[in-house]
Amino acid sequence: MRLDRGVPAVSAAPVSAADAAEVVRERAGGLVPRVGVVLGSGLGALADGLSERVEIAYGDLPGFRPTTVDGHAGRLVLGRRGATPIAVLAGRSHVYEGATPAEIATPMRVLARLGCDTVILTCAAGSLNPAHRPGSLVAFTDHVNLMGFNPLLGENEDEVGPRFPSLADAYDPAVRAGLFAAADAAGRYLDEGVYLAVTGPSFETPAEIRAFRTLGADLVGMSVVPETIVARHAGLKVAAVAVVTNVAEGLGGQPLSHEQTLTEAARGGEELAGILAAFLEGL
Numbered sequence: 206m207r208l209d210r211g212v213p214a215v216s217a218a219p220v221s222a223a224d225a226a227e228v229v230r231e232r233a234g235g236l237v238p239r240v241g242v243v244l245g246s247g248l249g250a251l252a253d254g255l256s257e258r259v260e261i262a263y264g265d266l267p268g269f270r271p272t273t274v275d276g277h278a279g280r281l282v283l284g285r286r287g288a289t290p291i292a293v294l295a296g297r298s299h300v301y302e303g304a305t306p307a308e309i310a311t312p313m314r315v316l317a318r319l320g321c322d323t324v325i326l327t328c329a330a331g332s333l334n335p336a337h338r339p340g341s342l343v344a345f346t347d348h349v350n351l352m353g354f355n356p357l358l359g360e361n362e363d364e365v366g367p368r369f370p371s372l373a374d375a376y377d378p379a380v381r382a383g384l385f386a387a388a389d390a391a392g393r394y395l396d397e398g399v400y401l402a403v404t405g406p407s408f409e410t411p412a413e414i415r416a417f418r419t420l421g422a423d424l425v426g427m428s429v430v431p432e433t434i435v436a437r438h439a440g441l442k443v444a445a446v447a448v449v450t451n452v453a454e455g456l457g458g459q460p461l462s463h464e465q466t467l468t469e470a471a472r473g474g475e476e477l478a479g480i481l482a483a484f485l486e487g488l
């Protein structure tokens with residue numbers, strides 16, 4: 206029986222994180238990022254407003270996959286937010302695009318090699334919880350991986366992390382507490398919940414959403430989880446925040462569309478930018 210239908214084939218472990226990190230270092234002008242930030246669909250504006258800004262197209266970075274989805278720009282932006290040096294990944298690779306485990310792993314491993322100790326992952330998500338309405342911002346407390354895919358499949362990179370990494374506290378409680386404090390300081394409301402990941406690219410059926418509610422999911426989406434797994438494996442602390450762009454399929458009035466995701470994400474993205482700015486400036 207084939208087990209690889211619909212998910213990327215298991216490939217050899219990535220060899221390019223060191224090469225890509227070297228390209229970034231050559232262009233970074235001495236800036237050593239402390240925090241990585243990954244921007245999801247429609248959230249590109251979060252990369253604006255950095256000082257000492259350096260921009261590198263993914264096409265210039267070995268092992269990075271130029272992104273193919275609308276709303277995902279595909280560039281690494283270095284700079285400072287307040288005094289804090291950061292690396293923003295504007296655009297990510299998704300399993301539904303056919304991204305390989307290596308292509309998903311490389312950006313997280315580059316952040317770790319550059320010196321980041323923390324990564325903040327952002328995304329758009331559908332809501333299964335009536336308390337999380339469209340426009341809400343929700344920090345992840347945990348996840349359920351229903352992608353049928355793990356980015357650490359294949360040979361383990363022993364120098365990066367262990368073969369069987371723990372995912373207890375996958376989303377770091379202290380970093381999350383910092384985000385809540387930043388939301389308070391910025392006068393914005395942040396909620397928390399469990400994210401369930403599917404590969405997409407089709408949206409879910411109403412029956413799937415009913416099933417996911419019984420599994421304890423508050424949010425559903427097509428990203429974040431592979432990055433969390435790779436980042437934890439590499440020893441990075443992880444926080445993740447979703448902008449709720451819609452109520453999940455079957456729980457609202459109209460069928461879902463990517464256009465709706467982008468419009469709502471842009472709106473919620475401004476609020477999220479305020480929280481992240483307060484968080485980063487307070488470090």
Ligand code: HPA
Nearest residue numbers: 329330331425426427453
């Ligand atoms: N399902 C999956 N992914 C999503 C959704 C959704 O409802 N909204 C935004 N990303």
